[in-house]
Amino acid sequence: MTPNLVYIVLVGVLFAAGVVLLLERSLTRILVGVILLGHGANVLILSGGRAGGPPIVGTVADEEMSDPLPQAMILTAIVITLAVTAFLLALAYRSRDITGHDEVQDDAEDRRIVVLAERDDVQIGDDQDQDQDQDSPAVRA
Amino acid sequence: MTFLVPLPVVIPLLGAAVTLLLTRRPRAQRTVSLTALSTTLIVSLALLVLSTQDGALAVAVGGWGPLGIVLVADQLAALMLVVSSAVTLCVLIYSIGQGMVDGVEDTPLSVYHPTYLILTAGVTNAFLSGDLFNLYVGFEILLVASYVLLTLGSTENRIRAGTTYVVVSLLSSLIFLTALGLVYAATGTLNMAQLVTRLDALPDNLRLVLQGMLLLAFGIKAAVFPLSSWLPDSYPTAPAPVTAVFAGLLTKVGVYAIIRTETLLFPEGRVTDLLLIVALLTMVVGILGAVAQSDIKRLLSFTLISHIGYLLLGIGLSTPAGLSASIFYTAHHIVVQTTLFLVAGLIEMRAGSTALDRLGGLARLSPILGVLFLVPALNLAGIPPFSGFLGKVGLFQAAAGVGGWLAWTLVAGGAVTSLLTLYAIARVWNLAFWRTPNPAMPGVAPADVTAVDCVPAVSVPVTGPSVPVSAGDERGAYASARAGRAPSAVPPDDHDPDESAVRLPAMMVGPTVALVALGTALTVAAGPLFSVAATSAADLIGRDAYVRTVADLPEVGE
Numbered sequence: 019m020t021p022n023l024v025y026i027v028l029v030g031v032l033f034a035a036g037v038v039l040l041l042e043r044s045l046t047r048i049l050v051g052v053i054l055l056g057h058g059a060n061v062l063i064l065s066g067g068r069a070g071g072p073p074i075v076g077t078v079a080d081e082e083m084s085d086p087l088p089q090a091m092i093l094t095a096i097v098i099t100l101a102v103t104a105f106l107l108a109l110a111y112r113s114r115d116i117t118g119h120d121e122v123q124d125d126a127e128d129r130r131i132v133v134l135a136e137r138d139d140v141q142i143g144d145d146q147d148q149d150q151d152q153d154s155p156a157v158r159a
Numbered sequence: 160m161t162f163l164v165p166l167p168v169v170i171p172l173l174g175a176a177v178t179l180l181l182t183r184r185p186r187a188q189r190t191v192s193l194t195a196l197s198t199t200l201i202v203s204l205a206l207l208v209l210s211t212q213d214g215a216l217a218v219a220v221g222g223w224g225p226l227g228i229v230l231v232a233d234q235l236a237a238l239m240l241v242v243s244s245a246v247t248l249c250v251l252i253y254s255i256g257q258g259m260v261d262g263v264e265d266t267p268l269s270v271y272h273p274t275y276l277i278l279t280a281g282v283t284n285a286f287l288s289g290d291l292f293n294l295y296v297g298f299e300i301l302l303v304a305s306y307v308l309l310t311l312g313s314t315e316n317r318i319r320a321g322t323t324y325v326v327v328s329l330l331s332s333l334i335f336l337t338a339l340g341l342v343y344a345a346t347g348t349l350n351m352a353q354l355v356t357r358l359d360a361l362p363d364n365l366r367l368v369l370q371g372m373l374l375l376a377f378g379i380k381a382a383v384f385p386l387s388s389w390l391p392d393s394y395p396t397a398p399a400p401v402t403a404v405f406a407g408l409l410t411k412v413g414v415y416a417i418i419r420t421e422t423l424l425f426p427e428g429r430v431t432d433l434l435l436i437v438a439l440l441t442m443v444v445g446i447l448g449a450v451a452q453s454d455i456k457r458l459l460s461f462t463l464i465s466h467i468g469y470l471l472l473g474i475g476l477s478t479p480a481g482l483s484a485s486i487f488y489t490a491h492h493i494v495v496q497t498t499l500f501l502v503a504g505l506i507e508m509r510a511g512s513t514a515l516d517r518l519g520g521l522a523r524l525s526p527i528l529g530v531l532f533l534v535p536a537l538n539l540a541g542i543p544p545f546s547g548f549l550g551k552v553g554l555f556q557a558a559a560g561v562g563g564w565l566a567w568t569l570v571a572g573g574a575v576t577s578l579l580t581l582y583a584i585a586r587v588w589n590l591a592f593w594r595t596p597n598p599a600m601p602g603v604a605p606a607d608v609t610a611v612d613c614v615p616a617v618s619v620p621v622t623g624p625s626v627p628v629s630a631g632d633e634r635g636a637y638a639s640a641r642a643g644r645a646p647s648a649v650p651p652d653d654h655d656p657d658e659s660a661v662r663l664p665a666m667m668v669g670p671t672v673a674l675v676a677l678g679t680a681l682t683v684a685a686g687p688l689f690s691v692a693a694t695s696a697a698d699l700i701g702r703d704a705y706v707r708t709v710a711d712l713p714e715v716g717e
C-alpha cells in the first residue's frame with residue numbers, strides 16, 4: 019500500500035510546528051503544540067489504512083472500502099486529546115491565577131540542592147551531630 | 160471462566176461512576192470504593208490461580224475477534240494484577256484514614272474516590288491488554304487520572320509539579336501514538352498475537368525503528384535514566400498516598416509494557432546491549448541522586464528510579480532466568496516502594512515534615528514508625544533475609560549465567576547500587592530516627608531534649624511525668640527521657656488527650672503494617688513466587704502459548 023504524499027507532508031508540517039511550540043516556556047503555547055502533534059499523529063494513523071468508500075456493508079464493494087480500523091482508533095485518540103486539552107487549559111488558568119503567568123517553572127528543591135552542593139554542604143545535620151556528641155557523652159554511654 | 164477477565168477493569172470503572180454519583184455522601188463513597196477494590200483483588204487472585212492451572216485466559220470484548228479489543232490474562236498479567244490490586248486497596252484504606260484526620264482542604268475526597276478508581280482501572284487495563292492500541296488507552300486512562308490526583312487541591316507547588324509531569328507524559332503518549340500509527344501502517348494490525356508473525360516478516364531496519372519508538376515511549380513512563388528527570392520533580396509534592404501508588408504502580412506499568420513488547424514483539428534482542436547499558440546508568444545515576452537529597456520523599460523517588468535499573472537488567476539479559484528474576488523483582492519493588500512512601504506520609508504526619516534537617520529522634524518518639532520504616536528500607540537495600548536480596552541474587556545469577564564483560568559490569572554496578580541504597584537509607588535512619596528530637600516537631604516533650612542534652616531538668620518546665628536528674632546522672636537522664644516520651648510515643652491505643660495532634664490514626668498505620676507484612680511475606684513465599692515468575696518467563700520467551708490463546712478466540716460473527 020502506498021500512502022498519499024499530501025498526508026505525509028501534512029504530518030511533517032504538523033509535527034514540526036508542534037515540536038517548536040512544545041519547546042516554549044508558556045503553557046498555552048505548549049498546549050497548542052500538543053494539539054498540533056495530536057492532529058499529526060491522527061493523520062499519520064489515517065494514512066496508514068486503505069483509502070476508499072465508506073466502510074458500511076452494502077454501500078460499496080469490499081475492495082473499494084476504506085479501512086475502518088484507523089478511523090475508530092482516531093476517534094478514540096481525539097476523545098483522549100480533548101480530555102487532556104481541557105485539563106491543560108485548566109492547569110494554565112490555575113497557574114495564571116496563582117502566579118500571574120502560565121510559564122513552566124523550575125523546581126525549587128532542585129535549585130536548593132544545587133546551591134548546597136556548590137557550598138559542599140550536602141551533609142545536612144552532621145555538624146549538629148558532632149556538636150551534640152561533644153556536649154553529651156551521656157548519650158554515647 | 161473467561162468472564163472473569165474483564166472484571167478487574169469493569170469493576171473499578173463502575174465503582175468510579177457510582178462514587179461520582181455519591182459525591183455528597185462520603186461514607187457511601189468509601190464503602191463503594193472499598194468494595195470495588197476488594198472485589199478486584201479477589202478476582203485477580205482467581206485469575207492468577209486459573210492462569211497457573213489452565214494457562215492464559217483470553218476474551219475478545221464485543222465478539223470482534225482480533226479486530227477489536229482483546230484482553231489476555233496470562234500468568235504475568237495475573238501476577239501483576241494481584242500485586243497491584245493488593246497495593247491499591249491498602250493505599251485506599253490509608254488515604255481514607257488520612258482524609259478523616261486531615262480535613263478536606265488538601266484532598267477533596269469527593270473527587271478523590273472516582274479518580275482513584277479510574278486510575279486503578281487504567282492500570283488493570285494496561286496489564287490485561289492484548290492489543291497495542293488498548294494498551295495506549297489503558298495508559299491514557301491512568302495518566303489522565305494521575306494528572307488529577309497529582310494536582311489535587313491545586314496549590315501552587317502541585318500546579319508547578321503537575322505542569323512538568325503532564326507535559327512529559329503527554330510527550331511520551333504522543334510518541335506512543337505515533338509509533339502505533341507506524342506499526343499499523345506497516346502490518347495492518349495492532350493485535351499483539353497477530354503482530355508476532357507479521358512483525359517478523361518486516362525488514363530488520365523498519366523493525367528497529369518501531370522497536371526504538373515504543374521503547375522511547377515506555378522508557379519515559381518507566382523513568383529510565385536519561386528520561387527520568389521528571390519523576391523526582393513531580394511525585395513528592397502530591398499527597399502521600401497518591402505518591403505511594405504512583406511510585407508503586409505507574410512506573411511498573413511502563414516496565415510491564417517493555418517486558419511485553421521486548422519478549423512478544425521484538426524477541427531477536429538487537430537492543431539488549433543498549434538496554435543493559437541504560438540499566439547500569441539508571442541504577443548508578445539514580446542512587447547517586449538519592450544520596451544527595453535532603454528530603455525523604457525526594458530521596459525515595461530517586462531510589463525508585465535507581466531500582467528500575469534492576470528490572471531493566473533482567474529484561475536486557477533476555478534469558479528465562481533474567482526475565483523471571485525481573486518479574487519477581489517487579490512484584491517485590493511495587494510492594495516495598497509503596498510501603499516506604501506510605502511510611503514517609505506517616506513521618507510527615509507525626510513530625511510535620513519530611514525534610515531530614517527538621518527531623519530527629521523518631522525512633523524514640525515513635526518506635527512503631529521506626530519498625531515500619533526499617534523493615535521495608537532494609538528490604539529495598541537487599542539485606543539478606545528479605546525478598547529484595549533474593550531478587551538481586553536472582554538477577555546477579557542470571558547475569559553471571561550470561562557472562563561477558565557487560566554482564567559482569569552490571570553485576571558490579573548492581574552491587575554498588577545496593578550498597579549506596581543502604582547508605583542512603585542509613586542516612587535517613589541516622590538523621591530522622593536517631594539524633595536528638597527537634598524541639599520544633601509537634602509532640603516533642605521538652606523533657607526529651609533536655610534530658611538528652613544533659614541540661615538539668617529542673618531548670619526547664621517539664622510536661623508529663625519526669626524524674627528530676629542531675630547533669631551527671633546517666634541513668635536518670637535515660638529514665639527521664641523515657642518518662643517524657645511516654646505520652647507521645649505509644650500510638651494509638653494508649654495516648655494522652657493532649658497529644659492527639661501527633662497520634663497516628665489506626666487506619667493509616669493498619670494498611671502500612673499490612674504492606675510491610677506483605678513485603679515480608681514475599682520473602683516467605685519466594686519459592687512459589689519464583690516458580691510462577693519462571694513459568695511466566697518461559698511462556699514469554701516461548702511466545703506460542705500467548706499466540707495460541709488469542710488465535711483460539713472466535714472470529715467475527717461466529
